[in-house]
Each structure stands twice: as structure tokens, then as C-alpha cells.
Amino acid sequence: MNTKNKTLLFLLLISSSLFSCKKYLEVSPYDTIPDETTIYDRSSAEAAVRGAYRGLASLNYGSAFQNTILQSGGDIKSLNNAQTDLNVINYDLRSDIAFLSTYWGNFYNTINRTNHIIEKVPLVTDNKLGNDLKNQLLGEAYAIRALSYFDLARVFGNVQIFLTPTNVVADKLGVKQSTQAEVFAQVLEDLNKAEPLLPTTIVRNRITRSTAVALRARLYLYQKKYTEAEADINTVLANPGYKLIKPFNLAAGTSESVLELSYSVNDVNAGYAQWNTSNRALEPKAVIHNLLNDPAVGGDRKILSVKNAAGQFIGGIYPTNTSAGYIIRTAELFLNRAEARVLKTVPDLSGAIADINAVRVRSSVPEISASLNKDEVLLAIENERRVEFALEPFRWFDLVRTGRAPAVLNLNDPNKYIFPIPAGEIIADPSLVQNPGYGRN
């Protein structure tokens, strides 16, 4: 080959590589799929709804959220002794504390998942996706969104409401915050939408009609709609699938479980490591340990806190790292109804006492007197909830909701009942206004 030919060949090589370049530079991802091909048929719609549940289980109720709420409740202490734990137990949170941003982001992440479902599932045309299933998927998405906004509002108070999926960042900029009451109203609207869409079956690790109604009853307590709360719980408890079982045991998979979240070896229940491994992060304080182990108070619920050979208190709620996480248990329905019965316009004290005793009897502790007055019954509910949900993130929210935080937690500043809006969020969206009592940002 002479030189001229070689040069020609070289030029040919260069130019041919030019043409093939465009294709060479198209590389599709292996582990992920592009936006456009997400919800378009039955199985992709089902997968998206499962993704929303995973968000609920592994983001919303990830370990740190429970950790913070449990410590705020005052009966559980952290063994990590991170300095942010001091901020938590002293009710002295600052907006730049990292976990706040994590919780905020987690809730909205799950909400965005549900928004995609609510927008896209109705548009799917697939013979295999019948109306019932389509309704079920939509109903579940509404209920998951409701639960996420409910917790978001309980934690942060004044938050923005978004009901459509994010396509570009600008979609979500510059929206005014809604008040906690407005967010609760939105939660109610979602639950009302979900109820008729959902099936009446019982699937304890998915949301069905009874689950949505039970959630709505919980919301009604926050909205002080006691008659409605009682009615809803009556509806749920009328279903023989939800009843208390004696002796007390962990509720997973039983009729004591109204909604539980599932974990697996790949998506572990982070709560397990918080409590149960030998280097656990949380420990029941002596006071709650002693209550749980008092036969007149905790009864069979003493399994929730066990003193080991080294004298440490070991919290016993998640036996393995794949144990279910509890969102609503049947016992809560009884105690919620008890509260509703006491506080409704025409109090039903004996009904309330019966509900409390239902829980106490199943826990093998003596019944409370039928002659207690209204305040005494309320206190009995509070005390019962304290031991019944000793290791679940209830007490903080309960004490705030019932106005008992000053008396019980010595926390008189109502600004501290909601956490600060994360500082980074205010920087990213200056239309956010910091909650009162937490400075400018």
C-alpha cells in the first residue's frame, strides 16, 4: 500500500468513526429505567404502588424518625448520646440539625411516588388492569399520601401541599405553606377518596377499606371530631378480622394488626437494630421498664422490656430484622375509641372504660374502676397508651395532641410542639417560612 492509499485509509477511518460516534455515545442505564417508561400497564402500575409502600416502610418509618419521636416522648433514651440527642431530649431543636431534613425529604419522597400513581394510573389502558384493581391501586396511593401528609403535619406543622408529581423543580417552587389544620383537611379528603376505592378484604400489610377508615379515626382525634372517630372505629371493629387476642403478644399477622409494614432481608426493618441487637441504639428508661414489669400496669406487656444478665434493659418489639413494623394495631382502635367516647359532646364514660378494660384484660392487668370521672378516664387512657405503645412512636404526639406536654414533659413553650422547618429547605425555596420560635431560618 502506498502512502497516498494509507493516508486515504486513515481519513476514511476517521470519517467512519465520526458517523459511528453518535451511536457510540448513546449508553442506556442498566440499573434504572428512564422516566417515560414507568407506569403504562398493569404490572408497572402495581410496581409503582409497591414502590410507594416501600417509601412508607423504609423512608417514612425508617429508624431515625421513630428514634426521635420516641426520645421526645421521654420514656426512651438513646445510647448513642449523639449531641443531637441532647437537642431532642431538651426540646431545643435547631433548623440545621440534619435529621430534620431527612424526615422532611423522606415524607415528600413518598408523597411524590403517590402523586405519580394518582396522576398516571387512571390513564393506563391495559386489559389486564381491571377497574377493581385500578381502584385499589389508586385508593392505596391516596391513603399512603394521606398518611405521609398526616405525619408531615404532625412533625412540622405548617407544610406545603403538593398533589401532582414533580417533572421539573420549578413545579414545586414558591408555594405557600398550609397550616396544620389545612393539611389535616387535605388528609381527610384523601382518606375519603380512598375509602370507596379500596376493597373490603383484610390484607394486613396493605391498605384496605378498614385500614383507611381506622386511619381516618386517628385523624379525627387530632381534628377533635370525636363522634366521627367513634363511628369509624365502630365500623372497623365490627369486622371480626380485628380483635384483641389474649395473652398479649406481638401483633404481626394476627387480628391485632390493622396495618403493618413488611420488611425483608433486602429491605430490613431498621427498628430491629435500634432495639434488639447487642449494640442497640435505644433503651427503655428505668421508669418505663418498671411500669411494663409491674403486674398491675404492664402485665403481659413486660416482654417489651427485658432486663438482661448485664442489667441492661432490652426493648423487645422487633424479634428479627425482617419483623413487621406496626402502624395501626387493634389496641389503638380501642384506646382511640375510648378517647373519642370521653371527649364527644355527650361523653360515654362507661363505653370508654369498657374499651380501656378490653385492652387491660387482654394484657392480664386488673380492670380499672367503672366509677372513674372524666379526667380520671382520660388519665387512664394516657397511662394505658404509655405502656401499650411503649416502643412505638406515639407518646410524644399523644401528649402534644391532648395538651398534656406541659404537665408531663415540663414543656411549656407551644412553639416546640412542632419541629423547625429544615434550614436547607428554606434556602432551596425561600417562600418557606420558619415555624415560630426557631429564628429566621
Next chain:
Amino acid sequence: MQNFKKGKHLYSAYSLLKKTLLLKSSIVVMIFLPLISFSQTQPLINSTLKGQIIDAVTKLGIPGVSIHITGTTHVVQTDKNGKFDFVTGQKFPYTLEITYVGYEKKQVVANGSPILVELKESASQLNDVVVVGYGAQTRKSVVGAIVKVNAAETKQIPVASFDAQLQGRAAGVQVGTYSGSPGEGVKVQVRGTASINASNEPLYVIDGVFVNNNSLSTLDLGGKKTSPLADINPADIESIEVLKDASAIAIYGSRGANGVILVTTKRGEYLLGKTKYNLEISHGWQKADPDRLWELTTGPEHAMLVNEQWVNSGKDKPSLNQTYENRPFRPVTDVINGVPGRGNPEDQQTYDRLSRVFRTAQVKNYDLSIQGGSEKIRYNIGAGYTDQEGILKPADFQRGSFKLNLDSKLNDKVTLSSSNGVYRTFRQQVRGGAGQQAGHLLAALHHPTYLPLYNADGTPARGSIYENIDNLVNTDITNISTTSIRYIGNQFIEVNILPGLKFKSSIGLDYDNYNEREFFNDQTIIGGSPNPLGYRKEVFTTSTIIQNEQTLSYVKALNSRQNITVLIGNSIQSTDVKVAQEVGQGFPNNFFQQISAASVRTADQRRSKSTLASFFGRLNYSLDNKYFLEGVIRADGSSKFGANNRWGFFPGIGASWRIKQEAFLQNSETISEFKLRLSAGSAGNQNGINDYAALGLWSGSAAYPDNLTSGPKPGVAPAQLKNPDLKWEKTTTYNAGIDLGLFKDRLFLNFDAYYKYTTDALLYLPVPQSTGYSSTLANAGEVSNKGIELAITGTIIKSKDFEWSANFNISRNVNRAEKLVSPITFEAREYRRTQEGAALGSFWLYKQLYVDPTTGDAIFQHADGTTGTTVTTADRQLMGNLIPDFFGGFSNNISYKGFDFNVLFTYQYGNKVFNFNKYILEGGGTRDASRSILKSQLNRWQKEGDITNTPRVTSVGNNYNIEQNSRYLEDGSFIRLKAASLGYTLPASVTSKVRLGKVRLYVLGTNLWLKTKYSGADPESSGSAGQNLDGLDTATPPQPRGIQFGANISF
């Protein structure tokens, strides 16, 4: 370096060349021109010889060269094209001596006509060959800002990777050694940090192969990363060039913006004659400087502080119900609420764990190289073995390497070359983290000293969150290791199409099979009850970088005054990383360690790929050896960017003026070189961003069951917002430099000033999380770096027996975020923040002004100018950064007769370090039984009138519960005696008797002295290799102090 006996090899068939030069001078003799017979006038004709003498670098003919047949009086000179011919009565073969002013004298054996001889310019700084992108230039013709580092100088520093060895050697190159554990990541920054979220590491090119510099480590090592460059044996390296300015880096286009580090490995020599063997053996010991290790409180002191904090907190907040009566360290018999006391403070024991994890480590190194070459083939073989123990048990780094560089001339036009390196590294690793993951160092350092090592029943005791230290250092119980098999090679063919016109095509491969293992037996937290017994993880990662490049270069002398060099080329490259991971839990017993025996088995697999296609060209023009011009352009297309912005164009231009060549300076005795360099241009950056950063993505890892019995079923969730406009980060650089040689270059000075401006900076723009995402990658910032660099090389004394030379370099870089949409904070703890007008990643803290002598409370500065004990986020302020005001190194090399003495100091000044470890361990006793306490905590405020900056110990208020307290920010300036060596070369009269060439024995000390105000173990420590997290000392093993003995033998 070796003299061969004259005569012995002179007329042998292959050894045609007598060599007297330095190792690095490579001489190429090539049969080239067609044989042309010619008539002659001499009656006795035994041979006719025709040939050409060319410059080894420019490949241009050299006129006026003298060619002399040794043993005769016959001398001819080359014509204007460097050609010569003569007829002689001598018979082939005979020796030619070729001489020319400014060039090295050369002897070649002619054994046929014609011959082509390459002549190298004589060894002086000006004629030094400097490797540049896709070529080489002589120092005097270099236009760009390029530092050449001689590997022979740096390789003795006993750290595993060559990038760490660069510390203090090159102006403008900042090297940070994060940790004293061997084989871990190093920070290398050339001229500051331009990028916020894309990588700031330079591009590494080894023998033309773009090598992977991103750690493949997937294990939880507490933020520590392994260094992929530690795979490469420094002993194989000939030289390292650092390209810094636009005209030098623009040829690397999109990847050049952070500077380019070109590594050239040793090659053989054609016609070398006797094969050269070189053996290097060294053995050393290293340990942590005991004065720099952390000092902890004793058991009684710890207990006393915790009690004091307990009572103080109780007074501050009565609702805590904390009193002296129920203090934690009270008599054991004092049972409150069913909880017995832990014993009075004075009853506490003190248990030392640091001595159980630190050790005197051994460092062994063996290198053998074989260099040889015949007329057609040359080769260099390097075989090496290194074993470096870490001072922190059980860290160990072992590397076996084999290097073969082979060049073979197929015929007079075609050369096939091959560079091959095969490396096996084994790392016994330590965890760096805290908490459940139980870092090896932290389990010793952070474990409260009053807690016993063993329980009463003899089982290993654990603190509340730490693994027992003896369980961690015993590799039968906890074993974390990585084996990597890596091949880096480049195969190329070079065709000399016409004189001056050369075509080169290459295929390069960087393949890394990276296998990580973890095993925790049933005694450990991770592998022990109540978890399934035993935990094992295996991760298989393969990284494959394949590249193909073609270049066509043309060198032409336009006339006697003007030369041009033209280069054009193309390049394609793909990078493919695959990860497969398996975890097994629940083993029958500790003898079963393979996952097949586990009762619970899980697997994971992922893959990521990117491609890059490029075209590039360069034009060099020189006039009168006085004016030099260089123009460069590269076009890069990357799969990482949106379809709209896939291609980027990066031009660069440079010029230099050798003022010395002007008439008014030509005869100056004082000034031996004076050169002015100017350059401007742009380069890009895309390194370190996700391969699919521009796409909107949903991820599949969101499984959930359909009912209680279905088990998990696949689920999807949004993972990333799309950004189809994503494009190249672009850095425009301006550089002005002066090279000044004085007194025949005895004193040589390089000075550079630069300005770099980065636009479209790639950054993870924080977005409101209400979008469902926390950030999106965007081109949303502008960053500037400006700086000056000075390097001085001096030969202070040079006589027959005594030589003293010194090098000094100093650099300053000023970094500033010029434009940002909003301030960006980094990672969960947000210690560092980038905001407009300040240096990237400045520390963002609450400023503690003082401790009130009356109350003992920390007083903070408020944003509105007032002071007080309370703070809100608005009170945080930027308080300096980790960029030094200036940094550099200086070295002295002294030789006297057979002795040589070298010292190297490195220094930096004005950078800040956040002593995170101090924040953890000076927690005022609030961390009680979960962490140890530093001795410095005893300086706390105790009573009215105490003047101290360590506040009263309490868990209430802000004395101890502000993580980002400026109290922990310290000055990180230091000067360090990095290395000092003393060597002795045996006299040749002795070594030749035992048929050895050169024998040098030496002793080398490292990190012998450190001067710093920093209170942590090492001012260079950084907890994490993440670029936005460094400057945060989470406690790492300090750089060890070491001594080693070695021998260097050639034969």
C-alpha cells in the same frame, strides 16, 4: 549507571554501541535509508557509508555534525539536511564517534549502510525531554506550564502509591495524605479546586492509557477509600510530568481541567549490549509518634467528669431529676429504681486500648529490573514485591507487580510496541467508621477507658456501641480484605510513512478485577447473636477501560529558521464497571466461611457504563529556536451528557519567547536561560459525575409484598430528575510564566502565575425536597482559582567530590465561588458550605467567643452582633477553609565521594482543620458510657473566675450540644521532615571485584519531625476521602514515623 569494559563487547554481533550515558538517555539507531551506491576516488575501498543524523526529539536532520571513524583521522560533516556520506578503507564493522556542540557525544558501530543516528541534546535542564500529551518536547521548546518529576527521587518515600510520593515535589500540586494506613486514598489537587461536585482529581495517563483513579471499594470503611494508583509500582516509573496550564492540558480536552499527570514507565534501550540488572531491597519499621497520639482520661477522671456533668445538668434543668444522690458513678450498693451504681470514680480502673491496636509495622520492598536491547528489540522488565504493614492492626498492603515494556522494529518503517503491567494487590483492611460498624481505631480510641476489656466470665466485653478491640484486630474473628488483579497495558504500532510523517495507532486497556471480602464470626456484634451466626460478604467488581487512539504527526523544517510539528488524532474510550455482591448469614460454625454454607443468602448486582469519543489536533511552530507557538484543540463527546450538549470543544494556545537567544543576552555570562511563556485556553471536566446524570430515572429497588404471604414483589420509585441540558463544566485558564537560568543553569527558577475561571460548574443543586428529590445535577456555578507558583533549583556546590543541590517550591492558590444559585452545604452535618464570594467548602460554624468566667457557659456570636448562650441557624458564619495560604516543599541533596544525603521537607500554612474527633471526645461527659474523654476535657470551667475555652460540663444549653462549634476548628499549618536518607555507594574498585556494577546502601527515615499547632494526631488527617468532606479529622492513624535500610545493586 555503569561503565562497560571497552573492547569486550565492541565487535560483538549485537552490541554495537558503547554506552556511557545516564540511564535515562535513550538512543535509537535505525537502519533507514535505501542503499545508494556511489563511486569513489580512493583506490582502497572497503566500505561506503551513507547516513543521516537527526535530533532525537524533533526528528529533524542536524547540519554540521562531525562524524569520526575511531582509530582513523577520517572526519566528515553533515550537510544542511543532516546527511553525510563517506568512503573508507575500513571494513564493517567499525565505530563512529559523532559529536556536535550542545549534543551528547555518541558512539555507534556501523555494520552496513545506510544508518540513521538520533542524537540527544546534552543533558541540561534545557534539553531535558519533557513528555507532553501525545508526544515529547525538549524543555527549551516547551510552551506550557509543565513540571517534570524524576521518579528516582520520589520512589524511595515508603508510601504505596506514586501520587503520594509527589508531595512537596512539584509547585502547584497539593498532595494530602489522609491517613497513615497503607494503600488508602490520597488527595491530589493541581492548582486548586475548580469543581464543586465533579471530581477535582487530575487525570492520570500511564504510558498513554487513561487509568481509573476512582476507588472501586464498596465496603463500609467509614468513608475511607482505597487508592487505585497504589496498584502501580513506583519502581517501574521513569518520569512523572504534571501538566498545569491550558496549552498543555487542552489536548486532553474534557478531562484536563484539573491538570494531567502523565506517567512514563521505563523502557529498554536498543543496542544496549550487556543486559542490565538492578536490584533494590529495603526493609524498615514504622510506628506512630507516641507524642502525637491522643491522650485520654483515666477511668477515675472519666467517672468524675460524668458525675460532674450529671449534677450540673440536674441543676440547670430540675425536671431531669439528676442529683448527686442518683449520679451514675455511685457505690454499687446504691440501687435506685432497680439500677445499681457503677462504683465511685476512685474505684474505676483504666484500660488502655490504643496500645492493643497500634503496633510497630514492618515495611519490605523488593524490586528487580532487567533492561536490555538488541538492534531490533528492546525491553524493560520490572518485577516487584512490597509488603507494608499498617501501624494500625491488622492493616496490611501487599503488592506484587510485573511490568514488561517491549518495542520491536518489524522493519525500517514499522515499530510494534507494548507496555504491560500486571499488578496484584492484597489489602488487609481496617474500618474507619463509628457505631455499629466499629472502626478499628475508634473501637480503641472512643471506648471509655473505665470499661473493662473482658467480662468476668472471660468473654470479650463491649461498650454500648463498640466492638471489642481484640475481636477486631484478630483476623480470625473479623476479617476485611481486598484482592485486586489489575492489568494496565497499551499496544501500539508506529509507522514512519515518510520522513517526518508518522502514524500511530494504539489499543489500551485498564482492567481491574477487584474482589472484596468481609467476615465476622459469631463472637462479633455483626455476626453474633441475636443476628444469624456469622456474616460474610463477597463483592466482585470489574472495571474495564478500553481505549483506541490514532495519531498522525508530521515534523517539518520549513527552512533553516522555521520548524513546524503537526499532530492530529482521534480517541474513543469506554468505561464499564460491574459490581456483584453476595452476603451470607447464619453459618453452621466458624469453620464454614463460604456463602454456600449460609442459611440466609442475598445477592445484588449493578452496572454502569460511559463512553467518550474525541478528536484532537496540535500545531507547534518555532522560529530561530527563539519564538515558539503552540495551538491545540480537542473535541470531546460524552455519553454522560444530554443529547443537546453532548459535544464540547476545548481550544488552547500558547507562546514562548526565549529572550536568552536575543542578541543582547546571547553573550551574557550570568543569564544562561531566560524564557517567557504565555498561554490561554479551556478544558472541561466530567469526572466524578454519575454516568447517567442527565436522565430522569426510576430505580427498581423498591420491592414490597402484595399480601402477608406473597413475599416481596418488584417495586419502582423515582430516583433522579432529568436534566437534558446538562453539559460540560468548563475551565478557562490563563498562564504567564518565566524560566530563568543563572550561572550556567546552576540556579534555575520557574515562576508561574495563573488565573482559572470555571463556568457551568457541575453541582448537585439542592432542590426543595418537597419535589421528592434532594438534589439535581446542574451546571449552576462559577468558580475562580488564581495563584502563583515558584520553583527554584540550585546547585550550590559542585566539585569533583562534593556536590550540594537544593530544590525549593512554594505555591499559593486563592479559591472563590463567584456565582451560585444558592449556598450549598455538604453532607448531613453541614460543617462545610460553599457560598458566593467565599472559598469552596468554607467551614460554616457557630462562633464560640469565650467561656463566661462567671457562669462557665459558652458565649456565642449572634448574626445581629450581640452575643449570648443561645443560637439559631442564622448565627452560623463562614470561618476559614481548608485551603492553605501557601504550601510546598524543599529538599537538599548532598553528596561527598561515595556518600549521599537527602532531606525533604513539606509544609503548608494557613489551612484550617475541623477536629471532629475532639468534638466527640470533648463532649463534657454528656456522652457518658458511649465515648471516651480526651484529657483536655479536664481544662473545663469549674468555678467562678476560671478562664478557659472549655465550658462547664452540662447536657443542658449549648455548651456541649452544638456540633459545629468553632472551638473545634484548629490551625492545620505544619512543616514536616518527610524524608531524610543517608546513602553510601561502594567504590567501583570494590564492587568490580565481585562483578557488580553499582552498590548503594542506605538508611532512610520518614516523618522524623513535625511542627504544628494542631492538637489532633496528624494535621493532614481527614476522616473521609470525599472531596467535600475533607478537612474534617474524624481520627485516623497518623502518618507513621519510620526507618528503613536498603540496598541498591546493579550488575
